[in-house]
Amino acid sequence: MAHDHHHDHDHDHNQGRDLAVFQHGRPPVDRSAIQGWGADLDRKNRPGVPMERTPPRIDAPLTQPEQQPQHVEVLLSPERPHMTPLFGSPNPPRGVSGMVRRAAFKETENDIRHWLLLMLADRIDVVEGLVEDLGRGHVPNILGEMGIKAEWQHNKRGLAQKVAIGAAVAGIACYLYQRRDRR
């Protein structure tokens, strides 16, 4: 089939051009073997082209949704400073990580400090999560949380390698530490 947006340099051969030419020397695909081939070739069947379609196809209310009541702290982007009618409420900012998050939201999304502070807060949050676990008497099974059972089941060799590397690193560190103490 015609495919008009390249090979213009080859005008003399246009009449004899077939799909094989346009597939860069590959044999034509057997379209009948591909279920649904070309079902959406007609652009009218493409729901997203043009990408911005008005009016939308769904039957949604054209009024602004009612405001969700706010019971927890939600940080607001300086680039859209009004509270949205809907928002997620789990895991409000807490502790030191929360303080860092509040500082991050003083910067705009356009400012890299915003994102770097959030990444820092995420790492602090991990430590706070451990403390929280221990505080309520729960000793987290960190290896279990990392999927050690699956690793043992499906990747014994990889697990053995990791254990060996870990043991070697720990052994070297221990040796260096002892040597430093002897000086």
Added chain:
Amino acid sequence: MLAMNYRGPFRVRADHKPDPVIEHPGDAIVRVTRSCICGSDLHLYHGLVPDTRVGTTFGHEFVGIVEEVGSQVTKLKVGDHVLVPFNVFCGSCFFCQKELYGNCHNTNPQASAVGGIYGYSHTAGGFDGGQAEFVRVPMADVGPTVIPADMDEDDAVLLTDALPTGYQAAEMGDISEGDTVVVFGAGPVGIFAAKSAWLFGAGRVIVVDHVDYRLDFVRRYAQCEVVNFREVDDMALHIKKMTDWLGADVCIDAVGCEAAGSAAQTITGVHLMMQAGSATALHWCINSVRKGGNVSIVGVYGPTFNAIPIGNALNKGLTLRMNQASVKRHLPRLIEHIQAGRIDPKQIITHRVPLEEVSDAYHIFSSKLDDCIKTVLIPPSANQVRAIESTANH
């Protein structure tokens, strides 16, 4: 209820958490019967998405049964079996009116670029996700779609993200009849992008990855050619060779911020976090596509800085299109495709795991163990619901 609980990079577990409640009159509470782990959940799991707070429940691909509705919900009723698009959206704002549901302006106070997404960090609104027994679903009359009676629940759950995202990736490539399409990434979205490329009339579809079992799967499932990039010297050069030195007509990035294949990108983007992830797949797209070609990006990149070869894109006269998928826009057509047998999404599901074993499920998917393509998590109460239905039917 039982729910997945993020504890830090590479650490998740199943925990008991309080049940979600109606917080807005447009909300519903959905009892989850199936949820998936998405490739983009791995970006969260690996700690690469800013403002991913400890205690969060991930999961933006889920289906379930409506358990409770708010006072303003009129179209959805208790007992409806629904699939829930991953976007949290209102349907009425400036962007939703343009069918840009991934960019809703009314559901995420914490960032201006993206709308709300279930279980996808506070950068995407701070909503808890569906890897749980119950989930709060805002704007219940707008987002959820009742699953057709003849549709398999496993097909339905793949309509919440993976299939529409792959389909939109192909659509944004603006494929013309006979086009050569290269898809980078043989994960679920890449697999569906390859499959969809044929629907749009591609003449040749090539999928690139480095995991052999994934390439074997996509070759069988999407009847495409495959390239293992570990076996070629230079990816862009290889694509040029495969295409009579012109380049592909359309390249699709279905990988995002954790692409392998470039030591420099991996070190700076993933290990040192000097940029918002490794942009290797995007480099390859821009450098492998022909002049005047189209690059479509659905792989997830975190904010904010990435080193990408924009100069090459300029000099080649490329069209770059990208977005989070506007799932709801594609559902009617994709349901037709499934019912007509053009796509059989559930074939990509390789693992069904009880929610209680979520730690292992994440590890298997993340480490590409046990030939994993797609994992479905099944909460204990999902089985309970099925048992009730089964009793009722007899």
